[in-house]
Amino acid sequence: MGVGSSTGSRPSRSGRAITAAGLAAVLAVSLSACVQSQRQGDGGDTFVFGAAGAPALFDPFYASDGETFRVTRQMMEGLVGFAPGTAEIEPELATDWESSEDGTRWTFHLREGVEFHDGTPFDAEAVCANFERWYHQTGPGQNAALSYYWIETFGGFASDERPSLYSSCEAPEAGTVVLELTRPTSKFPDALGLDPFSIQSPTAMEKYGADEVRARGSSFEYSEYARKHPTGTGPFEFASHDESNQSVVLERNEDYWGRKAGVDRLVFQVIPDESVRKQELLSGGIDGYDYPNPADLASLREQGFDVRVRDPFNILYMGISQRDNPALRDLRVRQALAHAVDRRNLVEANLPAGAEVAELFYPDSVDGHVPDTTKYPHDPERARELLREAGHPNLEIEFWWPTQVTRPYMPDPRGIFNAIAGDLREAGIRVKPVSKPWNGGYISDVNQGRAQVFLLGWTGDYNSPDNFIGTFFGSTNNQFYTEPAPWGGELADRLEAADREPDPKSRERMYADINRDLKSEYLPAVPLAHSPPAIVTSPDVEGLVPSPLTAERFSTVRVEN
Amino acid sequence: MLRYTVRRLGQLVIVTLVLSLLLFAWLRALPGGPVSALLGERATERSRAELVEQLGLNQPLYVQYWRFLGRAVTGDFGVSTGVQPGTPALEVFLQRMPATIELSVLALTIAVLVGIPLGYVAGRRQGGWLDNLSITWSLLGVAVPVFFLAFLLKYVFAIELGLLPASGRQEAGTNATHATGFYVLDGLLTREWDAAWNALLHLLLPAAALSTIPFAVIFRITRASVLDVLEEDYVRTARAKGLGAAVIRTRHVLRNAMLPVVTTVGLQTGALLSGAVLTEQVFNIAGIGQALSLGFQRQDYAVLQVVIMATAMVYVLVNLVVDLAYAVIDPRLRTR
Numbered sequence: 071m072g073v074g075s076s077t078g079s080r081p082s083r084s085g086r087a088i089t090a091a092g093l094a095a096v097l098a099v100s101l102s103a104c105v106q107s108q109r110q111g112d113g114g115d116t117f118v119f120g121a122a123g124a125p126a127l128f129d130p131f132y133a134s135d136g137e138t139f140r141v142t143r144q145m146m147e148g149l150v151g152f153a154p155g156t157a158e159i160e161p162e163l164a165t166d167w168e169s170s171e172d173g174t175r176w177t178f179h180l181r182e183g184v185e186f187h188d189g190t191p192f193d194a195e196a197v198c199a200n201f202e203r204w205y206h207q208t209g210p211g212q213n214a215a216l217s218y219y220w221i222e223t224f225g226g227f228a229s230d231e232r233p234s235l236y237s238s239c240e241a242p243e244a245g246t247v248v249l250e251l252t253r254p255t256s257k258f259p260d261a262l263g264l265d266p267f268s269i270q271s272p273t274a275m276e277k278y279g280a281d282e283v284r285a286r287g288s289s290f291e292y293s294e295y296a297r298k299h300p301t302g303t304g305p306f307e308f309a310s311h312d313e314s315n316q317s318v319v320l321e322r323n324e325d326y327w328g329r330k331a332g333v334d335r336l337v338f339q340v341i342p343d344e345s346v347r348k349q350e351l352l353s354g355g356i357d358g359y360d361y362p363n364p365a366d367l368a369s370l371r372e373q374g375f376d377v378r379v380r381d382p383f384n385i386l387y388m389g390i391s392q393r394d395n396p397a398l399r400d401l402r403v404r405q406a407l408a409h410a411v412d413r414r415n416l417v418e419a420n421l422p423a424g425a426e427v428a429e430l431f432y433p434d435s436v437d438g439h440v441p442d443t444t445k446y447p448h449d450p451e452r453a454r455e456l457l458r459e460a461g462h463p464n465l466e467i468e469f470w471w472p473t474q475v476t477r478p479y480m481p482d483p484r485g486i487f488n489a490i491a492g493d494l495r496e497a498g499i500r501v502k503p504v505s506k507p508w509n510g511g512y513i514s515d516v517n518q519g520r521a522q523v524f525l526l527g528w529t530g531d532y533n534s535p536d537n538f539i540g541t542f543f544g545s546t547n548n549q550f551y552t553e554p555a556p557w558g559g560e561l562a563d564r565l566e567a568a569d570r571e572p573d574p575k576s577r578e579r580m581y582a583d584i585n586r587d588l589k590s591e592y593l594p595a596v597p598l599a600h601s602p603p604a605i606v607t608s609p610d611v612e613g614l615v616p617s618p619l620t621a622e623r624f625s626t627v628r629v630e631n
Numbered sequence: 632m633l634r635y636t637v638r639r640l641g642q643l644v645i646v647t648l649v650l651s652l653l654l655f656a657w658l659r660a661l662p663g664g665p666v667s668a669l670l671g672e673r674a675t676e677r678s679r680a681e682l683v684e685q686l687g688l689n690q691p692l693y694v695q696y697w698r699f700l701g702r703a704v705t706g707d708f709g710v711s712t713g714v715q716p717g718t719p720a721l722e723v724f725l726q727r728m729p730a731t732i733e734l735s736v737l738a739l740t741i742a743v744l745v746g747i748p749l750g751y752v753a754g755r756r757q758g759g760w761l762d763n764l765s766i767t768w769s770l771l772g773v774a775v776p777v778f779f780l781a782f783l784l785k786y787v788f789a790i791e792l793g794l795l796p797a798s799g800r801q802e803a804g805t806n807a808t809h810a811t812g813f814y815v816l817d818g819l820l821t822r823e824w825d826a827a828w829n830a831l832l833h834l835l836l837p838a839a840a841l842s843t844i845p846f847a848v849i850f851r852i853t854r855a856s857v858l859d860v861l862e863e864d865y866v867r868t869a870r871a872k873g874l875g876a877a878v879i880r881t882r883h884v885l886r887n888a889m890l891p892v893v894t895t896v897g898l899q900t901g902a903l904l905s906g907a908v909l910t911e912q913v914f915n916i917a918g919i920g921q922a923l924s925l926g927f928q929r930q931d932y933a934v935l936q937v938v939i940m941a942t943a944m945v946y947v948l949v950n951l952v953v954d955l956a957y958a959v960i961d962p963r964l965r966t967r
Binding site: 124221 | 681
């Protein structure tokens with residue numbers, strides 16, 4: 071600290087001020103000389119989308135969250151894709167395909183003249199390089215926190231004791247890929263349209279160490295490829311990710327093989343708070359955002375915004391775990407729960423417009439959906455009767471619901487809980503409420519079967535019964551904990567058999583049978599409702615096709631200025 | 632002076648260590664955690680167990696803490712799971728720090744530039760209309776919750792009138808070069824004037840909202856302090872000596888009145904962060920305030936640890952600077 075003398079040749083006040091100003095000016099000039107503007111060509115149309123969360127990374131193989139896929143989907147493509155506005159697959163990087171009689175050998179004919187963003191040609195070798203990369207994951211790469219969709223779809227890895235669906239990939243010629251599977255599956259070829267199975271440039275992945283992911287502290291650190299150099303074949307290519315401004319910028323791929331993108335630039339601006347997203351749309355800062363609060367839809371429409379409601383492709387259910395409460399192992403008790411709930415009222419009072427009462431565990435656009443299943447109309451009297459018959463007239467249950475969360479299938483967990491708890495009490499059931507933060511114990515406890523009765527749901531990844539009921543009841547010690555039930559193992563086996571059935575006709579019949587028994591004999595949970603999530607854009611935006619899978623591609627979007 | 636500074640820095644080390652231990656234990660006592668955050672609703676028992684094993688979360692807490700310390704010494708505070716998944720927590724903090732500093736500095740500048748002169752004038756003309764008006768204004772500043780004021784400002788100026796941007800740090804797709812992370816400064820340094828201007832416009836509303844409480848406090852302390860000093864003997868003596876009014880005001884009144892004000896400004900710098908949590912939320916500014924609230928929502932241990940510890944260090948350092956600044960203003964302290 072300057073203790074300097076206060077007498078003598080002290081410069082005058084104004085003198086010091088001038089010196090200081092001079093120094094500052096010199097500093098500013100010298101600094102601006104060494105910081106170069108890195109601006110590139112400006113201008114052109116920009117579509118700005120308000121995202122709810124930051125993308126974790128840009129390598130879809132390691133991702134399982136919607137905010138990441140929303141971005142990678144614009145840059146990358148799979149062998150098959152989903153037709154706009156539907157959950158049906160259509161040719162994408164493969165123009166057509168056929169499978170052997172037994173469903174284990176799949177031949178894909180590839181689109182010609184396609185290049186990755188880095189100029190690497192897209193061919194059969196590139197496709198096989200991707201499959202081999204997925205199958206040969208090691209260490210952290212085998213963890214479900216990273217390769218969830220591979221494990222869910224293909225099972226194990228090369229160096230792993232779990233059986234894998236994948237056997238080999240061959241490239242007999244540049245335009246043909248032959249995939250060998252270890253068994254037939256209902257997931258093929260639809261699952262290849264999932265974002266994690268997008269085909270990425272082998273050259274770029276090698277150059278930027280795509281597989282270099284490592285555990286660090288309490289999480290994973292991703293590779294340079296995943297953070298800065300994602301390279302696909304899609305209509306947009308990666309430009310920048312500005313973490314300090316929480317925005318991701320993509321630019322039009324001028325060499326795209328198909329119809330080129332309608333805007334020059336696509337920007338994702340991360341805005342975690344839902345109400346802030348809405349205000350930003352109102353003030354013109356963004357052109358659109360996802361999952362508007364159902365309560366805002368009417369006023370947004372009135373103000374001239376385009377609110378597009380997607381076809382529902384999800385399920386909200388009242389789950390039942392047979393682990394801790396023995397009464398719940400009795401079918402009659404579970405039937406009583408089903409009769410007790412007034413689902414029509416729930417849909418009308420607590421879910422957004424367009425929601426439907428669910429009879430099965432997936433929407434009717436998916437194969438094997440049958441109308442003639444056992445119904446459980448709202449009937450508190452019948453519920454009491456069933457409980458008496460079962461010897462549990464004073465049934466007491468723990469009813470779990472999550473806080474600090476909204477999901478597309480569950481926009482208001484508290485409201486839904488209150489409605490159902492009221493219904494159950496009306497049927498004479500004693501309800502002990504248990505609430506936990508979604509990420510603070512709810513999910514982990516529910517997944518261990520600790521929640522006796524609980525609220526949860528699922529959004530479908532693609533059009534397959536297996537993606538819904540196979541995930542739910544294919545295991546006996548998950549959230550539903552069907553282990554003590556005499557039919558728990560049987561149901562899991564039947565689901566696996568249906569998944570393995572190569573003939574689509576008989577497979578559909580098998581799923582239809584399972585669906586009937588799920589409602590009559592098993593009733594491991596009570597399906598409640600399908601809710602349609604909405605997406606909203608400003609009136610200047612044209613060409614956005616809402617997808618039931620919430621998998622919109624923004625290349626068709628144009629912005630009128 | 633040097634010894635004093637060193638001792639204070641020693642205290643900083645102890646504060647940081649104790650805080651890190653408390654934080655570590657407390658965060659891990661919360662339900663949920665990184666495993667739930669990483670796996671989400673699709674977790675299975677098997678994947679959960681594997682992940683716990685891989686991340687070493689099955690080790691006793693003291694082992695985990697020891698490892699954490701070992702890594703922290705090398706600057707490795709783990710990787711974010713919820714705020715900016717996959718990015719090292721320290722990087723998340725460093726990326727977000729400039730936004731908060733920019734906001735706080737502007738807010739504090741507004742508070743000081745308005746608060747001190749107004750407080751001085753109000754103190755000298757006690758009971759005048761300006762005094763009454765300023766007191767009412769400052770009372771409102773303290774009484775109205777920051778987030779409400781922030782929302783009100785945003786609603787009126789951004790959404791209804793459309794004069795200023797509603798949220799963010801810069802218009803999406805401004806195509807600006809970011810060399811330092813301080814957007815206004817970046818724009819000036821690279822001569823991208825429109826980018827600097829755009830960033831400044833984005834700062835105005837949040838800074839105005841954030842400045843209300845420090846303004847009110849600084850104004851009131853200045854006013855009270857001026858009132859006190861005006862009564863002092865040395866002011867009367869100065870007047871009796873026949874010193875000019877301007878000299879008395881600057882040398883005697885203002886300088887002496889500034890002592891408590893400087894302390895207040897220092898304390899307010901720390902308090903700004905708590906205001907920034909809410910302001911950044913309302914205006915979607917990717918600063919450390921937003922990182923804190925997102926970190927809690929999404930159970931991001933790594934980011935919470937870094938942000939809270941770094942904030943505490945900033946607080947201690949700012950107060951050290953304030954104490955040292957005392958010496959400059961008050962010559963009596965220099966000889967010690």
